[in-house]
Amino acid sequence: MTRIFIQDKATFKTTARTYDDAGFLHVPGRVSKTGTQQYLRRELGLDGDPNARVTVYRPPEEVFAADSLASFDGADVTVMHPGELVNAKNYRKTSVGLIRGAGQQDGDFVKADLVVKDAEAIAAIEKRGFVELSAGYTAEYEHAPGTTDDGTAYDYIQRSIRINHAALLPAGAARAGRQARIFDHNPEGNTMTKVTLDSGRAVEIQDESTAALVSDCIERLNKQVTDAQAELDRRQATIDGQTEQITKLQAATADDQITARLKAVTDARARAEKIAPGVTFDSIDPVEIQRQALAKARPATDWAAKSEAYVQAAFDMAFDQVETTDAHADQKRKLAEDGANRLPSKDKVPVHDSYAARFTNPSKE
Structure with missing residues (x-):
């Protein structure tokens, strides 16, 4: 297997900012996670179409491996990726802080404590919205196509993950997804609210108000589906009734046509x-x-x-x-x-005979 340099991205909210006496910004946040992620073939140094996408599986046993979590401690913080691993030659130009302590498992994510020391980098977070994190690391990639427990197919398995730096990025560049967020001031870590989606899958959401909003949205969507089904049933009943009437009319029409024929x-x-x-x-x-x-x-x-x-x-x-x-x-x-x-009968006396008789037989007076 070949060890190469790769960059992952994750999104965080700007909520848990604390500052020490020196003005350094301390920000805990989620840096990486398990599961599948999409990569371009050129990012992994693969042959073929450099812009074709491949699916890589980051199994929990690799993401949460002790050596991998330990590599977070002392890793540099940068503004944007330097385009290569942070090293002695580019350190002065690229590093604006560091990660203090090893990474910690937090559900499907790895939590790390960032210390941002550079004033311009702090201003980028506060004023320009550079609140997303993208991990730069090396890893080995094993070509072993398979399917995760939730049915997602993948092409490669990522192993031996070692963190080199975490880059601050503007919003919209999250590879790990927007569930990765900066924590609040709870020293024990945030209380996660579990929300069951309509598909039956349960997810954990950090902010309670967001969890309530998601639950309310799901309830409203379910109600819309129920109402829509009721409307479909009503319309189907109407169609069935009309179909029955049409059948009767067709039968009557057929009788009329037969009679007319x-x-x-x-x-x-x-x-x-x-x-x-x-x-x-x-x-x-x-x-x-x-x-x-x-x-x-x-x-x-x-x-x-x-x-x-x-x-x-x-x-x-x-x-x-x-x-x-x-x-x-x-x-x-x-x-x-x-x-x-109109012809005379034999019993009738001709007119001239009657006329002659009046003169030959005069009546007596």
Whole structure:
């Protein structure tokens, strides 16, 4: 395995600042943590795309190893990373303080006590917000792909961690995550509040008000989810009711369509029998019935090639002609019957005979 220089970053709040008589700033804070972290391949000296990311696992047995924690004692404090390990050649230009004492395990984190001695560095913390810490260290990297207990996959395992310095950085450069924070004035260390997330995972939060805020946020989110589910159930009930109504309407519509279809077929057959008496209509399609009737009445036309609109128009015209012819026939028959009714019967005396009898047989007065 190759030992290389690496830098980690962690965020802290500016809350536990104390000053000694010399004006030096004493600040305890979390510097590093266990778990997985993302690195660029070039940071680890790996071949391939230098900007590709790899996941490195920092197991507790390595982070909290006695030799690793002991390496915090006397490590330098810098403003920004010097770009290399702090050494005798760059010490005067880079170091602004030191870490006093060995690192201490604090949950998943390593806590260390920083002493910042340089006035400009102290001003950077107070006025410019240089409140994040980034550990500079050497470590060995073992290529051993695996999965952590929480299911996170990793590519390398970090071993033999040795701290060289802790850099003060502006906000927003935290590799270890924003749970790393500067402590308050409690000499026994901060009381951690455990908050159970909606996923069931429990996390520890240092500030009680922040813990309360997180818990309240989770409760409100859970209520929103519950309300949203209730609204979805209500809408689903409405949809189910509407679906049932639609099914009933479709059934009723189908009955109406069947009735209308039967009427159309019956009417077409009745009219077709007048246009083409004696033809047997074997279709239940009104248009086909019309075609069959027209084919009988007007065989010279290819009715199979005509459009439905054309067939219907011709059928209506043919039916009107039949109706007109029948009407004329009825009228002639009625006139003939009326004429026959006006003819004299044998029992009646002709008019001229009656007139002659008045002169030949005068009545007596």
